Amino acid sequence: FFLGRAKVEFNHLMVVSFFLLVFIMRSYSSIVQNGQSLYIHLPFCRRRCYYCDFPISVVGDKSSSIASKTKSYIDLVFQELENTAGSKDIKLMSCYLGGGTPSLASGEEIHRLLSRVRDTYSLTDNAEVTIEADPGTFNEEKLKEYCAAGVTRLSLGVQTFEEDELQAIGRSHSAQEALDAIELVAKFADSGKLRHGWSLDIISGLPGQTLNSWQRTLEKTIQAQPWHVSAYDLQIQPGTAFGYWYGAARPQLMNNEKIKFSSKLLPVLPTEDEAADLYIETSRVLQKSGYEHYEISSYSRLGRSTHNALYWQPGGTWLALGLGATSAHAITDAPYPVSQKFSRPRTMSAYATYVAELRKNKTFPPQASTNITLEDALAEDLMTSLRTAAGLPLARVRSLAGPKHLKAILRATEDARLNDLAFIYHTPQPHARSSLRLSDPDGFLCSNYIIANIFAELGNLGR
Ligand code: SF4
Missing domain, CATH: 3.80.30.20 (tm_1862 like domain)
Known part of the structure; x- marks a missing residue:
């Protein structure tokens, strides 16, 4: 693989x-x-x-x-x-x-x-x-x-x-x-x-x-x-x-x-x-x-x-304005830090209509669905954290998602770690700050496969 x-x-x-x-x-x-x-x-x-x-x-x-x-x-x-x-x-x-x-x-x-x-x-x-x-x-x-x-x-x-x-x-x-x-x-x-x-x-x-x-x-x-x-x-x-x-x-x-x-x-x-x-x-x-x-x-x-x-922060929040702009809103009651995204229309006429609707009816766009699962939130964290050199903090996964999800992530990256594409970075003390990282450049190059493998393993948990 x-x-x-x-x-x-x-x-x-x-x-x-x-x-x-x-x-x-x-x-x-x-x-x-x-x-x-x-x-x-x-x-x-x-x-x-x-x-x-x-x-x-x-x-x-x-x-x-x-x-x-x-x-x-x-x-x-x-x-x-x-x-x-x-x-x-x-x-x-x-x-x-x-x-x-x-x-x-x-x-x-x-x-x-x-x-x-x-x-x-x-x-x-x-x-x-x-x-x-x-x-x-x-x-x-x-x-x-x-x-x-x-x-x-x-x-x-x-x-x-x-x-x-x-x-x-x-x-x-x-x-x-x-x-x-x-x-x-x-x-x-x-x-x-x-x-x-x-x-x-x-x-x-x-x-x-x-x-x-x-x-x-x-x-x-x-x-x-x-x-x-x-x-x-x-x-x-x-x-x-x-x-x-x-x-x-x-x-x-x-x-x-x-x-x-x-x-x-x-x-x-x-x-x-x-x-x-x-x-x-x-x-x-x-x-x-x-x-x-x-x-x-x-x-x-x-x-x-x-x-x-x-x-690159899980649950990061930012405001946005203008054509096609995407804002992110942290969901406070989620089981794991996560934000919902909202993208404005991508054509000028649709954006003008969106603004007109906004002026008329302040509840536009539709209210958020907060039906976000733990796996959704964890997936977002993986997608952002594993793109960074600092990687995915293992303690965050353990404490917020639980040992079962952490084990699944480690299982899914076993081959990648054996092939020096990923590794566990251990801080001397405390181990609580250890993280899963992709190697540079080979791990970064294979990030798609590594992340897809983790998603597949997490998907198996629910079955
Ligand atoms: S057309 Fe796209 S890539 Fe080219 S300058 Fe404009 S935004 Fe940038």
């Missing part, structure tokens, strides 16, 4: 998405009332990248159209905010402006948005306020305005430094724009204007990518010295351009002569083995350069993101 990387299914992110989707479908929550983190989705992008299945709205390059659409959208978000449970009693440790491409918004709009957040909630003294930004969408003046509006951290979506790879995935920016953006952002972080630093996003497994080209991207990443790196592996999602080009239907399409579908236009995707090699190289190179690999896709040199840390 665990033998050979050739059989590794390299899609960690898909597992999480699938799990969240199932969970969302099962458990609509009421409007989230409390939280220490706020996510606001700003959905506009100049065009859709070929791999992207995020809830976005394409606005092209015309700045007047971007400005008017952003203004109307933020007005809609304000209506959502007014009709949810905003309160000064809620202390935000972090506010995250994600997208989409939030950096298409002007400094004035970001100021208007963050002022309303501050009018509604309390922000802690050291609150982290992150904006996602793409190269080619901001300059020094705009960055100054963002910082003046309260932004303290920036997450830069570079993805690759190779020009042909950027084109192959349909990004709107060039490699030179990425380098220019890095120079600017690093200057703001070094001078303390972005006091929580900055993060760089890169993606491995891109069409046409080789170990050599990926090594060049990693080298430039290290030279840029970001405080944090998110290194994802490309997922081919159904419904995207890549889903169509590279998805399961492609062999049939290629054999159908009526379809002009020249393979010359499509660079070859790395195989699963090659993609695994890229993942291993990322882990090796970044750790050698002083980055801590603290989560499957996340590396930190100077402090982790407060916002991300909340996502």
Whole structure:
């Protein structure tokens, strides 16, 4: 089962998405009332990248159209905010402006948005306020305005430094724009204007990518010295351009002569083995350069993101606003720490209807079903904890789920532990802090299989 990387299914992110989707479908929550983190989705992008299945709205390059659409959208978000449970009693440790491409918004709009957040909630003294930004969408003046509006951290979506790879995935920016953006952002972080630093996003497994080209991207990443790196592996999602080009239907399409579908236009995707090699190289190179690999896709040199840390906690709570945004609400009477998720509609018209309903009828969406089993909650904990280097605390499972569930987890990971894909990390004293961890990088690479095996074993308990 665990033998050979050739059989590794390299899609960690898909597992999480699938799990969240199932969970969302099962458990609509009421409007989230409390939280220490706020996510606001700003959905506009100049065009859709070929791999992207995020809830976005394409606005092209015309700045007047971007400005008017952003203004109307933020007005809609304000209506959502007014009709949810905003309160000064809620202390935000972090506010995250994600997208989409939030950096298409002007400094004035970001100021208007963050002022309303501050009018509604309390922000802690050291609150982290992150904006996602793409190269080619901001300059020094705009960055100054963002910082003046309260932004303290920036997450830069570079993805690759190779020009042909950027084109192959349909990004709107060039490699030179990425380098220019890095120079600017690093200057703001070094001078303390972005006091929580900055993060760089890169993606491995891109069409046409080789170990050599990926090594060049990693080298430039290290030279840029970001405080944090998110290194994802490309997922081919159904419904995207890549889903169509590279998805399961492609062999049939290629054999159908009526379809002009020249393979010359499509660079070859790395195989699963090659993609695994890229993942291993990322882990090796970044750790050698002083980055801590603290989560499957996340590396930190100077402090982790407060916002991300909340996502890895079982029962984590966060507020969310905007198109397609998902909030999480801790269930206080659950047998195990768990939160219910609620995702807002993913199209602009459906989101506008949702906000209108919210204004009319404050109980929209439907009240939460609290019918969450111990196994549901434990599954969520496994999905999040085993993605992190800190792993799954065994004492938490023993005390909250009981020895039977703990034994099942240990039984299910016996092979993985024999093959050095997982291990029990024992603290010298007290043993109460021992945890089940996946090895880096091989265990992380096999996380899908290991977690699926645990789910199967837990499923057997009820029979
Ligand atoms: S910039 Fe990001 S959100 Fe926008 S289309 Fe590309 S991947 Fe999707």
